[in-house]
Amino acid sequence: MTSTHANDEPVDAVPAGFExxxxxxxxxxxxxxxxxxxxxxxxxxxxxxxxxxxxxxAEWEEHGAAWLKPGVLFSALSIPAEVLHAAVGxxxxxxxxxxxTEVLEDxxxxxxxxxxxxxxxxxxxxxxxxxxxxxxxxxxxxLPQCALLLVPAPNRTEPANxxxxxxxxxxxxxxxxxxxxxxxxxxxxxxxxAAKRARQDA
Numbered sequence: 001m002t003s004t005h006a007n008d009e010p011v012d013a014v015p016a017g018f019e020x021x022x023x024x025x026x027x028x029x030x031x032x033x034x035x036x037x038x039x040x041x042x043x044x045x046x047x048x049x050x051x052x053x054x055x056x057x058a059e060w061e062e063h064g065a066a067w068l069k070p071g072v073l074f075s076a077l078s079i080p081a082e083v084l085h086a087a088v089g090x091x092x093x094x095x096x097x098x099x100x101t102e103v104l105e106d107x108x109x110x111x112x113x114x115x116x117x118x119x120x121x122x123x124x125x126x127x128x129x130x131x132x133x134x135x136x137x138x139x140x141x142x143l144p145q146c147a148l149l150l151v152p153a154p155n156r157t158e159p160a161n162x163x164x165x166x167x168x169x170x171x172x173x174x175x176x177x178x179x180x181x182x183x184x185x186x187x188x189x190x191x192x193x194a195a196k197r198a199r200q201d202a
Contacts, residue, residue, distance in 0.1 A: 038172045043154040045173035049073045051148075060153035065163045071145035074176055075131040078141040079186050081111070081120035086196070087189030093122075093159075093167050101168045103185060107177030108170035110152050113162055123149070124177040125170065137179055139186030 043060075049068040050056030059066035070076050085091050088099045093111040100109060100122075108125040115121035123143075130137065131145045143149055152164040159165055 033172075039154045039169065041173050042170040042175075045073070046151060046154065046170065060156075063163065064156045064160055064165075065150050065152050067148045068151045070125075070128070070143055070147070070149055071131065072128055073174075074125045075128050075145075075179075076143040076149050077124045077126055077130070077137065077177075077179065077182050078115070078143065079122050079124070079139070079182070079189070080116045081122060083139070083186055083189035083193065084122050085189070086192035087185045089192075093120075097167050100185075104168060104177050104181055106168060106171050106175070107181070108166070108175070109168040109177065110164050110166045111159075112150070112164040113159070122167065123164075124179075124182045126177050126179040126182060130179045137183040137186075139190050140183055 046068060047053050047056055049070060049072065050066065051069055056066035056068065081093070084100070085096060088096050088103075090096045090099065104124070110123050111120060112123065113120045131142055133142075136142055150164055152166055154166075154169060156163070156165045157169055
């Protein structure tokens with residue numbers, strides 16, 4: 001099932017568990033869309049968050065990543081790589097891609113190898129209202145609304161030149177991650193790391 005968390009949906013408490021995704025479809029109201037069409041539409045949507053649209057487009061084409069400004073279209077939640085790796089019990093973005101895609105219901109998530117002192121991070125795109133929450137979601141870093149975010153080009157789905165790349169690409173305009181699921185994943189990872197350290201110290 002494709003995630004369709006729009007900006008006007010409420011943010012609820014972190015769920016106790018996750019349900020498995022059901023079969024995915026690209027047929028809506030009798031219209032069939034290809035992955036290439038969805039990627040193109042997602043790219044146009046993301047560019048609306050660029051301070052300078054033409055410059056961001058050129059940066060995507062030349063460097064594979066561009067600076068966008070969350071706040072109106074989406075917010076961004078950042079999680080240290082070791083936390084998400086601990087949550088799913090795997091140790092690389094490539095290995096984690098399948099489980100994360102299922103748990104986040106195809107919600108957009110990208111990896112940056114240069115963050116958190118070179119240990120890497122995952123960034124999930126979530127509804128814009130998340131940045132305005134009075135109580136931050138636990139276990140994640142919420143990007144401030146005025147900050148810039150380095151976002152990979154929509155077709156950058158493999159590591160290249162040390163830049164960010166999509167682990168789970170944006171599947172269409174406005175199709176964002178559930179912030180509750182992202183926070184729950186972060187909580188699972190933090191608990192797993194704490195348990196591991198406790199065993200090592202015992």
